[in-house]
Amino acid sequence: MKHLAVGLCLVVLASLCAAPAGATLIGDTVTITESFNGVANVFNAPIDVMVGSGFELEPWAGFNIDIGSESIFMDYAGEITQPSSVDYDGLVEIEFTDLDWVGHPGRIVNVSVSFADWSINPTVTFTDDSVKVAFATDTIIETSDAFVQVDLIVEHQEIPEPTTMALLGMGAAGLIAKRRRVV
Numbered sequence: 420m421k422h423l424a425v426g427l428c429l430v431v432l433a434s435l436c437a438a439p440a441g442a443t444l445i446g447d448t449v450t451i452t453e454s455f456n457g458v459a460n461v462f463n464a465p466i467d468v469m470v471g472s473g474f475e476l477e478p479w480a481g482f483n484i485d486i487g488s489e490s491i492f493m494d495y496a497g498e499i500t501q502p503s504s505v506d507y508d509g510l511v512e513i514e515f516t517d518l519d520w521v522g523h524p525g526r527i528v529n530v531s532v533s534f535a536d537w538s539i540n541p542t543v544t545f546t547d548d549s550v551k552v553a554f555a556t557d558t559i560i561e562t563s564d565a566f567v568q569v570d571l572i573v574e575h576q577e578i579p580e581p582t583t584m585a586l587l588g589m590g591a592a593g594l595i596a597k598r599r600r601v602v
Contacts, residue, residue: 449468
């Protein structure tokens with residue numbers, strides 16, 4: 420009976436440790452800044468947002484913004500409410516900084532960009548922990564279906580998962596128990 424209880428405890432322990440340890444931006448705080456024609460922070464930026472399910476900002480600076488586990492999605496939310504001090508015909512830049520992965524540390528090594536209903540490609544630049552999306556305002560103001568999706572290609576540091584550590588621990592415990600029985 421004692422062996423059955425020990426075996427059952429080991430199975431329960433192994434199943435609890437078997438949950439995958441994944442890296443994600445969900446739960447991270449990301450800073451968003453913007454500029455129109457070089458005039459920074461027209462819309463009360465920088466703004467710190469907690470990444471969760473759904474849109475983090477809707478609408479903000481004329482866009483709905485959703486940050487996923489390893490992606491950024493922006494769609495045109497309609498007319499941009501323009502402060503009178505800014506000329507909106509020109510370049511818009513929206514930057515996402517402090518992209519720190521929860522679970523496994525990581526760094527951005529590349530991006531993949533898809534978009535719709537924009538007459539020119541948005542320009543996307545990145546560093547290890549930031550992404551900047553730039554585009555001309557005249558390419559989106561005329562359509563309500565414009566969006567840009569930036570998928571982040573991330574290199575994560577290898578950290579042993581709990582399952583690996585649990586299996587090594589159970590193996591060591593088994594060897595110790597066997598050695599005690601032999602002596």
